[in-house]
Amino acid sequence: MMAGTEEIYWGVDCGSSEIKVVALDRDGTVLLKRKQKTLFPLQDHVYHALSGDDGDLSPFTAAGGTDIKAGHKIVATGYGRKYISFAHDALTEIKAHFLGVEHQLDLTEAYSIIDIGGQDSKIIAVDHSKVDQFIINRKCAAGTGAYIEELGHRLEVPLGDMTALAGDNDKKLSLNSFCTVFSGQEVIKTLMNGERIENIIYALYSSVVKRVMEMTAITTDTVVFSGGVLRYHPKLMAMFTETLTEANPRMKTMLAPNAQYSGAIGAAFFGQNT
């Protein structure tokens, strides 16, 4: 970079549900976080998320234009990463989430990241600051945000109310099915049998935990939770911790700082270092 030019590194995470944007300064400090619903045409909405409203910090030289200010760099990640023509670079969400967590948490031990996103769940094992292995859920919605959203919709329970309801369960009910549609049928049958909604939401969370835990055996003693779903469903996160600790009493769990923005922060951090 030229001396005297401000250096701003932008990370854009184009997820299936939301576009998340962050800006880092040269020291890696998070200057801003913005998010908005993922709508189409994607690039127009990413442009809006990056430029903000009048007077906000923006990477663009002029409103409506796509010329980028000197010293600003944009890196995209997420499913829409290849559709952003003005991004300087792109990387997968696996690497972005890893970098986002690695950049924000000074962990020296081997750890695993559990990230639950809108349409996929990921487990990333990190050792010596390198991705050792990773896995994404198979082509099925169970265990993802879409699964919670779909069943919440069928139960007419706002997503924000789920954590409190699941916490008021009086039995540990479970759903057997892998499939969102079959789970929906199971939920309806359970409701017809007069089951309390609190127990059903608990069962739904429990099913997400089971579905994610069967993706791969977690062999580290530390797990970092990342992504918007866990950030906004603390009871689900607590249930993950309970299951992980039952299997490994030495288990230490934590929520990544700026959990919903881990991918975007990782992308910005990548831009700063390449």
Added chain:
Amino acid sequence: MTNVMKDYFLDLDAAAKDPARKVAWCTSVGPAEILRAMGFEVFFPENHGAMLGATRVCMDTIPVANANGYSPEICSYLTSDVGAYMKGITPLTKAFGIEEIPRPDVLVYNTNQCKDVMHWFEYYAEEFDCPIFGIHPPTNLPGIKQEYIDDVARQFEELITFLEPIMGTPMDPEKLKQCVALSREATNLWSEVLDMARLKPSPLTFFDGTIYMGPIVVLRGTQIAVDYYRDLLAELKDKPAAVENERKRIYWDGMPVWGRLRNLSNIFSENNACVVASTYCNSWVFPDFDPEDPLASMAKAYIKIFINRNDHFKEDYIEKMVEDFNIDGVVFMAARTCPNNSNAYYNLPRKLKNKGIPTIIIDGDLCDLRCYSDEQSTTLIEAFLETI
């Protein structure tokens, strides 16, 4: 290549229309040499399945088979092909102007790859009221015992006895020797073609290989296959790098995703990675063919194939390929409708990873694109290439 395959299909079409000529259908790793030596023209339904997959016509034909009693969970070569027959279509029409697949005079299968081929050929036996013969070798073998070879060689003898009245002439042992000799020569050349990928950078990719392999599947036992691979080998010796900036070398295990060859090839090349070797293309390398002992050597060659071996053999095989081809990572394609040819299901990727070989599993299928996600596969492959 187009001409070799075009001539092959046009001749098959002519044979099917000529009452003086006989057509046999055979599985892709079946005893084609016996059929050719007896004078049959040979059609391979699996090759037709791959064409249905590559042209994506299968997405219109699989549902037809599903709706008529063939589950979406079984071999999608079978459902693609049977569905196409039920619907009365074939990709041969668009490619070569051939109206329909060549009607069989006899059906011969070998369960050395899977049992789905038996169900598949039995459907046609009933449909065409056609004689059918199955070779049932021992399966999932740790090693090759003489008794296995004797068993299969005996079944080949029975097959010859079964075929003679259909063809109306006895087997000429000299012709059988010639066919096995030609198969041996073609397979040696095919092996040399695949070995060209040991070069860094490689002049060919696995995706090229899936196209180049046509003649070794459908023209074994003929001079045409020998000539084709001799020419191809010469051509490859002058060919530049298949991936311009080859930085990573990948091994592919499992079937190709036929309807996504170009797309997958692009993902690797855009990321400076070359898929240099595969289990699949190497499955048509048969070093055991011996014209001096045709039936026993064919028996040995056809039971020794990778897919017919146990897990230890498969693990050792892939490990050796990784070493021989300087591989940086292994992609396992887990085909939803082909568990027999999907080695990701019984912990092999993790075993290799524990030996220091990076692995990734992508979910997909040979034909049925309903079981495949472009987005997820792209992310998995790119993330894998980022991390190795």
